Amino acid sequence: MESPAHPHPAGSTVAADLTPQCVHCGLCLQACPTYIELGKEADSPRGRIYLMQARQRGRLPVAGSFAEHISACLDCRACESACPSGVPYGELVEQAREVVEQQLKRPFLVDALRRYVFGWVFPSPRILRIHFHLLRLYQRLGLQALVRGLAALKLIPARLAGMERLLPDLRGRAAPVELGAIFKSNGATRFRVGLVAGCVMNEIFAGIHHATIRVLQRNGCEIVVPSSQVCCAALHAHAGITATAQEMAKRNIQAFEQASVSAVIVNAAGCGAKLKEYGALLAHDPEFSSRARSFSQKVVDISEFLDGLPALSPPGRLELRVAYDDPCHLLHAQRIGQAPRRLLQQIPGLELLELQYPDQCCGSAGIYNITHPELSMRILERKVEDIKQCGPAAVATGNPGCLLQIGQGLRMADLSHIQVMHPLEILDRAYRSESFGNGRNPD
Numbered sequence: 495m496e497s498p499a500h501p502h503p504a505g506s507t508v509a510a511d512l513t514p515q516c517v518h519c520g521l522c523l524q525a526c527p528t529y530i531e532l533g534k535e536a537d538s539p540r541g542r543i544y545l546m547q548a549r550q551r552g553r554l555p556v557a558g559s560f561a562e563h564i565s566a567c568l569d570c571r572a573c574e575s576a577c578p579s580g581v582p583y584g585e586l587v588e589q590a591r592e593v594v595e596q597q598l599k600r601p602f603l604v605d606a607l608r609r610y611v612f613g614w615v616f617p618s619p620r621i622l623r624i625h626f627h628l629l630r631l632y633q634r635l636g637l638q639a640l641v642r643g644l645a646a647l648k649l650i651p652a653r654l655a656g657m658e659r660l661l662p663d664l665r666g667r668a669a670p671v672e673l674g675a676i677f678k679s680n681g682a683t684r685f686r687v688g689l690v691a692g693c694v695m696n697e698i699f700a701g702i703h704h705a706t707i708r709v710l711q712r713n714g715c716e717i718v719v720p721s722s723q724v725c726c727a728a729l730h731a732h733a734g735i736t737a738t739a740q741e742m743a744k745r746n747i748q749a750f751e752q753a754s755v756s757a758v759i760v761n762a763a764g765c766g767a768k769l770k771e772y773g774a775l776l777a778h779d780p781e782f783s784s785r786a787r788s789f790s791q792k793v794v795d796i797s798e799f800l801d802g803l804p805a806l807s808p809p810g811r812l813e814l815r816v817a818y819d820d821p822c823h824l825l826h827a828q829r830i831g832q833a834p835r836r837l838l839q840q841i842p843g844l845e846l847l848e849l850q851y852p853d854q855c856c857g858s859a860g861i862y863n864i865t866h867p868e869l870s871m872r873i874l875e876r877k878v879e880d881i882k883q884c885g886p887a888a889v890a891t892g893n894p895g896c897l898l899q900i901g902q903g904l905r906m907a908d909l910s911h912i913q914v915m916h917p918l919e920i921l922d923r924a925y926r927s928e929s930f931g932n933g934r935n936p937d
């Protein structure tokens with residue numbers, strides 16, 4: 495079923511007020527990228543919680559500083575890792591954004607574009623695929639080169655121009671994994687698992703899916719890619735478009751229930767974090783609350799799954815200096831930091847390097863680099879400088895947004911010789927004993 499959902503629904507989560515858990519100690523401030531960059535209390539986790547409380551007490555309207563500072567949050571959840579009181583900041587900011595979404599009046603065109611993208615494109619793999627076909631055509635016919643060459647980007651709205659600049663080179667990429675496909679294990683089958691295809695992940699980074707499938711096959715897994723799955727709805731939940739997120743979550747739960755798998759495997763950190771939170775997203779739905787909890791319990795990040803087996807050691811050597819960068823939604827939301835490092839460390843010949851600040855956001859944060867391009871670039875510059883000081887041949891990170899953002903940052907800093915890869919691509923190459931060199935960053 496691919497019926498579009500309405501992005502401005504009347505429905506809403508029935509949520510308890512969790513802000514009193516914050517004791518305003520400020521221990522999270524130095525973990526917050528927006529506070530580090532802007533130095534303003536209102537752009538810190540504590541400041542945003544004050545704003546949430548002021549709004550709840552009727553002392554602050556939604557339009558104005560409340561909407562502005564809530565939307566300037568990356569939702570990176572570094573503050574959650576730093577908080578000694580266990581404040582569930584991710585949940586708080588999504589609740590606040592739901593209020594903004596329902597009450598803020600946006601210009602007609604912005605509103606129409608949001609309705610189209612969130613309500614029609616992302617909930618439908620078929621419509622999303624059509625858009626990516628059009629983008630490929632735009633690049634293949636040389637229109638992109640023409641637009642950039644004629645400086646036509648200066649003539650269109652800044653945000654649209656920013657989106658165009660971020661557009662990766664889609665030519666020559668691996669074909670998406672077909673929904674409905676089943677991949678047999680190499681040898682005896684130990685597990686039947688489901689693969690989350692995702693939205694952007696399957697259209698831009700299908701090569702990572704193919705690497706993931708090959709690694710799972712070698713480790714005795716039969717992989718099912720349920721045909722009726724849709725985007726995980728993380729973008730919707732982060733934007734406060736809760737009812738659409740709930741509808742999409744239900745479709746995914748049904749899709750994976752029908753596939754009868756023992757684990758739901760995801761290789762994109764942002765998607766994994768949201769899929770593990772379906773239990774909370776549907777907590778008040780009488781039909782789906784317990785099904786959502788069961789589903790979420792089956793969701794595992796690919797690094798967590800392979801680390802737990804444990805995965806077979808690669809037979810050959812791979813001489814490569816790799817710096818691992820933690821995706822925020824893997825480290826802070828899922829609390830997974832060591833599993834991907836262990837997977838990389840088990841590759842003979844690979845030297846694992848530590849960045850100085852691997853736990854700091856790269857500024858991608860879903861569509862933050864589109865909604866807040868200037869701040870996103872400032873945060874990215876810190877990440878690129880950290881990588882430059884570390885001097886790896888490759889950076890490994892397990893999230894599509896981070897792959898794109900770091901790749902763009904390295905290109906802008908003339909550091910394109912540093913490859914940006916998903917840890918599973920590296921592991922797959924080690925299994926296949928492929929040599930590096932002439933590698934290409936995700937564009």
Ligand code: SF4
Pocket residue numbers: 515516517518519520521522523539540573576577578579580581
């Ligand atoms: S969110 Fe946590 S760390 Fe930050 S001010 Fe509140 S209690 Fe302190």
Ligand code: SF4
Pocket residue numbers: 525526527528529537538539542566567568569570571572573574583
């Ligand atoms: S989620 Fe990230 S950007 Fe937002 S308040 Fe927390 S640390 Fe700051």
